[in-house]
Amino acid sequence: TRSTRPQRLLKVVQKHATRGDPQSVISAIDHFCRHSEWAMNVGDEKGSILDSVVSELNPEKVLELGTYCGYSTVRIARLLPPGARLITLEFNADYAAIARQVIAWAGLEDKVQLVEGASEDWIPRMKEHFGIETFDFVFLDHWKDRYLPDTKLMEDCGLLRKGTVLLADNVICPGVPDYLEYVRNSLSYKSYYFKSHLEYTKAEDGLEKSVFLG
Ligand SMILES: CCCNc1ncnc2c1ncn2[C@@H]1O[C@H](/C=C/CNC(=O)c2cc(-c3ccc(F)cc3)cc(O)c2O)[C@@H](O)[C@H]1O
Numbered sequence: 277t278r279s280t281r282p283q284r285l286l287k288v289v290q291k292h293a294t295r296g297d298p299q300s301v302i303s304a305i306d307h308f309c310r311h312s313e314w315a316m317n318v319g320d321e322k323g324s325i326l327d328s329v330v331s332e333l334n335p336e337k338v339l340e341l342g343t344y345c346g347y348s349t350v351r352i353a354r355l356l357p358p359g360a361r362l363i364t365l366e367f368n369a370d371y372a373a374i375a376r377q378v379i380a381w382a383g384l385e386d387k388v389q390l391v392e393g394a395s396e397d398w399i400p401r402m403k404e405h406f407g408i409e410t411f412d413f414v415f416l417d418h419w420k421d422r423y424l425p426d427t428k429l430m431e432d433c434g435l436l437r438k439g440t441v442l443l444a445d446n447v448i449c450p451g452v453p454d455y456l457e458y459v460r461n462s463l464s465y466k467s468y469y470f471k472s473h474l475e476y477t478k479a480e481d482g483l484e485k486s487v488f489l490g
Protein backbone atom coordinates (compact mmCIF):
# COMPACT_ATOMS: atom_id res chain seq x y z
CA THR A 277 0.00 0.00 0.00
CA ARG A 278 0.97 3.62 -0.54
CA SER A 279 3.34 5.10 2.03
CA THR A 280 2.14 7.90 4.31
CA ARG A 281 3.39 11.48 4.08
CA PRO A 282 5.31 11.19 7.36
CA GLN A 283 6.98 8.02 6.05
CA ARG A 284 8.02 9.88 2.90
CA LEU A 285 9.38 12.75 5.04
CA LEU A 286 11.47 10.32 7.11
CA LYS A 287 12.86 8.73 3.93
CA VAL A 288 13.91 12.17 2.65
CA VAL A 289 15.69 12.88 5.95
CA GLN A 290 17.52 9.53 5.92
CA LYS A 291 18.51 10.01 2.27
CA HIS A 292 19.54 13.68 2.23
CA ALA A 293 20.40 14.71 5.79
CA THR A 294 23.60 13.96 7.71
CA ARG A 295 23.27 11.99 10.93
CA GLY A 296 23.85 14.24 13.94
CA ASP A 297 23.39 17.43 11.91
CA PRO A 298 20.05 19.07 12.89
CA GLN A 299 20.36 21.84 10.29
CA SER A 300 20.64 19.27 7.48
CA VAL A 301 17.48 17.55 8.78
CA ILE A 302 15.62 20.89 8.78
CA SER A 303 16.88 21.78 5.27
CA ALA A 304 16.02 18.36 3.84
CA ILE A 305 12.42 18.57 5.12
CA ASP A 306 12.00 22.18 3.98
CA HIS A 307 13.33 21.44 0.47
CA PHE A 308 11.05 18.42 0.10
CA CYS A 309 7.95 20.25 1.38
CA ARG A 310 8.61 23.29 -0.78
CA HIS A 311 9.43 21.45 -4.00
CA SER A 312 7.81 18.03 -3.76
CA GLU A 313 5.05 17.58 -1.22
CA TRP A 314 3.59 20.16 1.21
CA ALA A 315 3.39 19.11 4.87
CA MET A 316 2.20 20.94 7.97
CA ASN A 317 5.64 21.67 9.48
CA VAL A 318 6.07 25.16 10.92
CA GLY A 319 8.51 25.62 8.02
CA ASP A 320 11.54 27.81 7.36
CA GLU A 321 9.97 31.29 7.49
CA LYS A 322 7.97 30.88 10.70
CA GLY A 323 10.76 28.57 11.89
CA SER A 324 13.20 31.50 11.86
CA ILE A 325 10.83 33.43 14.13
CA LEU A 326 10.56 30.36 16.39
CA ASP A 327 14.39 30.19 16.46
CA SER A 328 14.71 33.84 17.51
CA VAL A 329 12.12 33.49 20.30
CA VAL A 330 13.86 30.36 21.65
CA SER A 331 17.37 31.82 21.34
CA GLU A 332 16.36 34.99 23.18
CA LEU A 333 14.63 33.02 25.96
CA ASN A 334 17.22 30.25 26.42
CA PRO A 335 14.61 28.01 28.10
CA GLU A 336 15.55 25.10 30.38
CA LYS A 337 12.15 23.40 30.31
CA VAL A 338 10.16 23.32 27.10
CA LEU A 339 6.79 21.75 26.22
CA GLU A 340 5.62 21.15 22.65
CA LEU A 341 2.00 20.23 21.92
CA GLY A 342 1.77 18.25 18.68
CA THR A 343 5.03 16.66 17.51
CA TYR A 344 3.84 15.47 14.07
CA CYS A 345 7.12 14.50 12.30
CA GLY A 346 9.40 16.28 14.75
CA TYR A 347 10.42 19.21 12.51
CA SER A 348 9.79 21.92 15.13
CA THR A 349 11.07 19.58 17.84
CA VAL A 350 14.43 19.50 16.03
CA ARG A 351 14.33 23.27 15.43
CA ILE A 352 13.82 23.97 19.12
CA ALA A 353 16.04 21.24 20.61
CA ARG A 354 19.06 22.21 18.47
CA LEU A 355 19.07 25.62 20.17
CA LEU A 356 18.72 24.41 23.78
CA PRO A 357 21.66 24.68 26.21
CA PRO A 358 23.14 21.45 27.68
CA GLY A 359 20.87 20.08 30.42
CA ALA A 360 17.75 21.74 29.02
CA ARG A 361 14.83 19.42 28.28
CA LEU A 362 12.06 19.41 25.68
CA ILE A 363 8.95 17.32 26.32
CA THR A 364 6.84 16.86 23.18
CA LEU A 365 3.36 15.32 23.21
CA GLU A 366 2.03 13.35 20.23
CA PHE A 367 -1.03 11.13 20.41
CA ASN A 368 -0.85 9.51 16.97
CA ALA A 369 1.34 6.42 17.35
CA ASP A 370 2.37 6.37 13.67
CA TYR A 371 3.47 10.02 13.75
CA ALA A 372 5.26 9.46 17.06
CA ALA A 373 7.23 6.55 15.56
CA ILE A 374 8.33 8.70 12.62
CA ALA A 375 9.18 11.68 14.84
CA ARG A 376 11.37 9.54 17.11
CA GLN A 377 13.46 8.54 14.09
CA VAL A 378 13.71 12.11 12.78
CA ILE A 379 14.79 13.37 16.23
CA ALA A 380 17.32 10.51 16.50
CA TRP A 381 18.69 11.24 13.00
CA ALA A 382 19.33 14.83 14.14
CA GLY A 383 21.18 13.43 17.18
CA LEU A 384 18.91 15.24 19.63
CA GLU A 385 17.35 12.32 21.50
CA ASP A 386 19.18 13.26 24.73
CA LYS A 387 17.42 16.64 24.88
CA VAL A 388 13.99 15.43 23.80
CA GLN A 389 11.38 13.30 25.56
CA LEU A 390 8.63 12.32 23.12
CA VAL A 391 5.54 11.25 25.08
CA GLU A 392 2.93 9.32 23.16
CA GLY A 393 -0.46 10.48 24.37
CA ALA A 394 -3.01 13.27 24.45
CA SER A 395 -2.13 16.69 25.85
CA GLU A 396 -5.12 16.78 28.18
CA ASP A 397 -4.07 13.48 29.74
CA TRP A 398 -0.42 14.41 30.18
CA ILE A 399 -0.51 18.11 31.13
CA PRO A 400 -1.96 17.25 34.57
CA ARG A 401 0.80 14.68 35.10
CA MET A 402 3.86 16.81 34.34
CA LYS A 403 4.72 17.33 37.99
CA GLU A 404 4.38 13.78 39.36
CA HIS A 405 5.58 12.01 36.20
CA PHE A 406 8.38 14.27 34.94
CA GLY A 407 9.21 16.31 38.02
CA ILE A 408 8.41 19.49 36.12
CA GLU A 409 7.22 22.38 38.30
CA THR A 410 6.76 25.00 35.58
CA PHE A 411 7.69 25.41 31.92
CA ASP A 412 9.78 28.28 30.55
CA PHE A 413 8.49 27.90 26.99
CA VAL A 414 5.49 26.18 25.35
CA PHE A 415 5.06 25.74 21.56
CA LEU A 416 1.45 25.09 20.53
CA ASP A 417 1.02 23.41 17.15
CA HIS A 418 -1.56 20.65 17.69
CA TRP A 419 -5.30 20.65 16.89
CA LYS A 420 -6.35 24.28 16.70
CA ASP A 421 -9.51 23.87 18.81
CA ARG A 422 -7.31 22.51 21.62
CA TYR A 423 -5.00 25.55 22.05
CA LEU A 424 -7.39 27.36 24.43
CA PRO A 425 -8.55 24.44 26.59
CA ASP A 426 -4.96 23.21 26.97
CA THR A 427 -3.72 26.70 27.88
CA LYS A 428 -6.38 26.96 30.59
CA LEU A 429 -5.43 23.45 31.74
CA MET A 430 -1.75 24.47 31.99
CA GLU A 431 -2.80 27.50 34.05
CA ASP A 432 -4.96 25.37 36.34
CA CYS A 433 -2.13 22.83 36.79
CA GLY A 434 0.25 25.62 37.83
CA LEU A 435 2.61 24.86 34.95
CA LEU A 436 2.99 28.53 33.91
CA ARG A 437 5.05 31.00 35.92
CA LYS A 438 5.63 34.76 35.63
CA GLY A 439 7.49 35.10 32.33
CA THR A 440 6.57 31.76 30.76
CA VAL A 441 6.30 32.26 26.99
CA LEU A 442 3.60 30.57 24.91
CA LEU A 443 4.23 30.58 21.15
CA ALA A 444 1.28 29.48 19.01
CA ASP A 445 1.50 28.46 15.34
CA ASN A 446 -1.28 29.06 12.77
CA VAL A 447 -3.07 31.90 14.49
CA ILE A 448 -4.30 33.09 11.05
CA CYS A 449 -4.32 29.92 8.94
CA PRO A 450 -6.08 27.65 9.85
CA GLY A 451 -6.69 30.16 12.68
CA VAL A 452 -7.36 29.92 16.40
CA PRO A 453 -9.90 32.71 17.06
CA ASP A 454 -10.95 31.69 20.57
CA TYR A 455 -7.31 31.31 21.71
CA LEU A 456 -6.31 34.68 20.18
CA GLU A 457 -9.24 36.48 21.80
CA TYR A 458 -8.27 34.97 25.15
CA VAL A 459 -4.54 35.73 25.21
CA ARG A 460 -5.02 39.21 23.70
CA ASN A 461 -7.73 40.27 26.19
CA SER A 462 -6.69 38.43 29.35
CA LEU A 463 -4.94 40.54 31.99
CA SER A 464 -2.72 37.50 32.62
CA TYR A 465 -0.91 37.74 29.26
CA LYS A 466 1.07 40.25 27.20
CA SER A 467 0.64 39.14 23.58
CA TYR A 468 2.51 39.94 20.34
CA TYR A 469 1.67 38.92 16.77
CA PHE A 470 4.51 37.93 14.38
CA LYS A 471 3.15 38.25 10.84
CA SER A 472 4.51 35.62 8.47
CA HIS A 473 3.27 33.13 5.88
CA LEU A 474 1.76 29.67 5.93
CA GLU A 475 4.63 27.21 5.61
CA TYR A 476 5.94 26.90 2.02
CA THR A 477 3.20 29.20 0.62
CA LYS A 478 2.36 32.89 0.05
CA ALA A 479 -0.76 32.74 2.22
CA GLU A 480 -0.71 34.86 5.37
CA ASP A 481 -0.17 33.15 8.68
CA GLY A 482 1.56 34.12 11.89
CA LEU A 483 2.80 33.19 15.33
CA GLU A 484 1.39 34.66 18.54
CA LYS A 485 3.83 35.10 21.41
CA SER A 486 2.09 35.42 24.76
CA VAL A 487 3.99 36.07 28.00
CA PHE A 488 2.22 34.83 31.15
CA LEU A 489 2.22 37.60 33.75
CA GLY A 490 1.37 35.37 36.71
C1 LIG B 1 -6.69 15.02 21.97
C2 LIG B 1 -6.48 16.09 20.96
C3 LIG B 1 -5.62 17.24 21.51
N1 LIG B 1 -4.41 16.75 22.09
C4 LIG B 1 -3.33 16.33 21.37
N2 LIG B 1 -2.32 15.77 22.06
C5 LIG B 1 -1.22 15.33 21.40
N3 LIG B 1 -1.04 15.42 20.07
C6 LIG B 1 -2.04 15.98 19.36
C7 LIG B 1 -3.21 16.48 19.97
N4 LIG B 1 -4.00 17.01 18.99
C8 LIG B 1 -3.35 16.84 17.82
N5 LIG B 1 -2.16 16.22 18.04
C9 LIG B 1 -1.15 15.91 17.04
O1 LIG B 1 -0.63 17.16 16.60
C10 LIG B 1 -0.56 17.20 15.16
C11 LIG B 1 -1.67 18.04 14.65
C12 LIG B 1 -1.46 19.23 14.16
C13 LIG B 1 -2.62 20.03 13.63
N6 LIG B 1 -2.06 21.05 12.75
C14 LIG B 1 -2.80 21.52 11.75
O2 LIG B 1 -3.96 21.15 11.56
C15 LIG B 1 -2.16 22.47 10.81
C16 LIG B 1 -2.80 22.71 9.60
C17 LIG B 1 -2.24 23.58 8.65
C18 LIG B 1 -2.94 23.83 7.39
C19 LIG B 1 -3.04 25.11 6.89
C20 LIG B 1 -3.70 25.36 5.68
C21 LIG B 1 -4.27 24.30 4.97
F1 LIG B 1 -4.89 24.50 3.80
C22 LIG B 1 -4.17 23.00 5.47
C23 LIG B 1 -3.51 22.76 6.68
C24 LIG B 1 -1.00 24.20 8.92
C25 LIG B 1 -0.37 23.93 10.13
O3 LIG B 1 0.84 24.52 10.42
C26 LIG B 1 -0.93 23.09 11.09
O4 LIG B 1 -0.26 22.91 12.27
C27 LIG B 1 -0.70 15.76 14.72
O5 LIG B 1 0.55 15.13 14.78
C28 LIG B 1 -1.65 15.22 15.79
O6 LIG B 1 -1.58 13.81 15.91
Ligand SMILES: [Mg+2]
Binds near residue numbers: 316317446
Ligand atom coordinates in the same frame (compact mmCIF):
# COMPACT_ATOMS: atom_id res chain seq x y z
MG1 LIG C 1 1.29 24.39 12.50
